[in-house]
């Protein structure tokens with residue numbers, strides 16, 4: 001390479017571009033060949049160098065930071081870096097370096113304005129916090145937050161110190177402990193940004209503010225937790241008084257400004273936190289401690305403990321598992337669900353939904369709300385059609401109530417949803433999703449009927465939760481267009497979509513449905529066909545085991561607690577009440593027929609159904625309900641073996657038995673080729689069934705425990721409880737070879 005081309009190459013690879021106009025330098029970050037900006041030591045070094053030049057240039061009076069990416073400011077630190085830390089000390093050192101960089105920025109002798117458009121997250125927000133002034137675009141693409149806890153970390157570049165200083169402890173803790181992101185309006189209200197302006201004028205306004213700051217005609221005086229109060233020219237007094245008149249803010253400040261108040265605040269926050277994390281997620285607990293040190297002993301002490309805690313968390317198992325999940329979902333987003341990466345999805349401009357009940361309504365909602373395409377629902381009669389429309393409207397209304405959308409936005413989206421009691425409006429659909437009752441004959445008839453109406457290449461997807469797609473495809477005159485799209489309830493909240501292809505499903509059909517699912521906001525896994533596919537199949541032996549435990553005399557609440565303590569969001573018996581005991585009985589029967597004795601459930605389930613105990617929907621199940629779930633309905637014990645005389649069973653053993661059934665069935669699915677990879681199995685279990693994320697999924701769990709140990713425990717239970725604990729051949733193979741499921 002000649003010196004010239006080398007220089008040109010280097011210039012091209014530079015992350016920052018610097019332009020100076022009217023004494024204001026605009027430093028724009030645009031990392032070459034990357035879809036988003038992320039922070040790394042290399043970017044940090046370039047930033048230091050750029051700042052050094054700007055500092056020395058007497059003609060430059062102020063600086064604006066902006067991004068050269070379309071809809072992204074800085075998405076955070078480069079996450080790959082976290083996996084490269086071998087020790088806590090290395091990670092602590094990394095954090096310390098980043099802190100130093102931002103300390104330098106904060107102390108920079110010329111004013112610095114952050115012009116924020118798009119995601120401003122993690123290290124990106126910590127960067128902006130070290131600036132003198134922050135302006136955000138009003139775009140829906142703009143969001144600000146510190147999501148580190150979601151990766152088992154805490155902000156490690158000063159965020160735990162600067163956020164409480166700027167916002168007050170309560171608002172800062174709300175952001176740091178939950179990792180949630182704020183939209184521009186809310187960020188302005190809290191004082192996280194100083195101004196919100198339309199995107200087209202963002203950099204222009206930022207330049208103007210930078211010049212005003214340099215000329216001292218703008219002097220931001222921030223009352224902590226009250227946002228910006230004084231924008232030059234004496235403008236802020238009225239606002240200050242308005243802010244101070246707010247009783248809540250006063251109470252908040254009074255609380256955190258004296259040692260007793262602070263103790264109450266942090267004790268309360270810790271209590272609330274432990275209720276949620278049950279001690280399984282160390283990051284938010286450490287964050288709380290770090291914020292407290294900063295507030296009590298000052299910024300220096302706070303930064304020191306921040307980097308120490310960051311270092312320890314970065315090499316913890318919990319963080320490793322959460323980072324692995326992050327990478328797995330990122331990788332899934334780039335795949336088309338087939339073995340041929342060249343297969344392209346076809347465009348879907350309209351979707352038909354057959355059956356607008358609980359699931360169909362939810363599917364129509366995510367289609368309109370997230371994907372933004374027209375959706376036509378067919379119900380069996382007018383009354384059901386009206387109910388379906390009301391259901392979808394209700395889902396939008398919830399968001400209006402939460403102020404996440406305006407009523408205008410709701411109405412615009414609702415205009416995409418139409419209903420009818422016949423197939424009119426289905427002709428133009430590229431995809432029809434069926435969500436009628438779980439009945440093979442009904443679903444097969446529906447395929448035959450709809451194929452007479454829709455175009456030849458229309459995809460037919462079924463939301464069945466257990467029926468093999470191969471059996472549905474038998475009714476189709478074009479089986480290559482038949483596929484499963486298994487959504488989870490409630491569809492508007494549950495993040496997973498399990499796509500099931502049968503042997504004849506065309507690749508373009510799979511790729512198209514994967515793309516649709518993604519546009520509906522889902523994390524999508526693709527599995528091969530089989531009874532119960534993947535998720536329903538691994539849930540069956542888990543629920544059965546809970547049933548067997550009840551039959552042995554386990555106490556209902558104790559059993560639920562055992563699995564919640566393990567890390568599931570709810571226990572199996574609560575889940576049974578939610579799903580519907582009748583539905584579980586039906587699916588259980590299908591599983592038993594398909595897989596024999598290994599998946600046979602306890603006998604008492606039929607008795608419960610016969611008693612009219614269908615769970616929450618019938619206000620009668622294992623628990624009692626009057627809208628809300630109350631305690632165990634003691635009368636249910638009369639229908640269970642041992643009646644009211646419950647037997648004390650070891651909680652840990654109860655959890656272990658259920659979890660081994662779950663994990664072993666997942667391994668069986670991988671061995672039989674239902675699953676394409678352990679990664680998909682982990683994501684399906686975590687996002688679809690609530691398997692504890694801090695354990696990373698059934699395959700990560702098996703790897704952490706060791707296949708040999710898992711095998712030993714399964715054999716132990718097999719001796720006690722028989723065939724249902726028989727280990728899958730793949731587990732035996734992996735254990736014998738001393739291997740792991742993940743490479």
Ligand SMILES: NC(=O)c1ccc[n+]([C@@H]2O[C@H](COP(=O)([O-])OP(=O)(O)OC[C@H]3O[C@@H](n4cnc5c(N)ncnc54)[C@H](O)[C@@H]3O)[C@@H](O)[C@H]2O)c1
Pocket residue numbers: 354355356357358359360378379380384434435436437438439446463464465466486487488489579
């Ligand atoms: N409920 C869940 O948690 C869940 C989860 C995943 C998948 N599923 C599956 O989704 C499907 C629907 O379940 P759901 O819970 O929404 O049931 P649901 O009873 O709430 O809804 C079914 C709807 O289909 C309508 N319907 C029946 N026959 C019809 C026809 N011929 N034409 C048009 N509409 C018709 C009914 O009027 C009803 O509104 C089932 O296959 C179920 O196994 C359910």
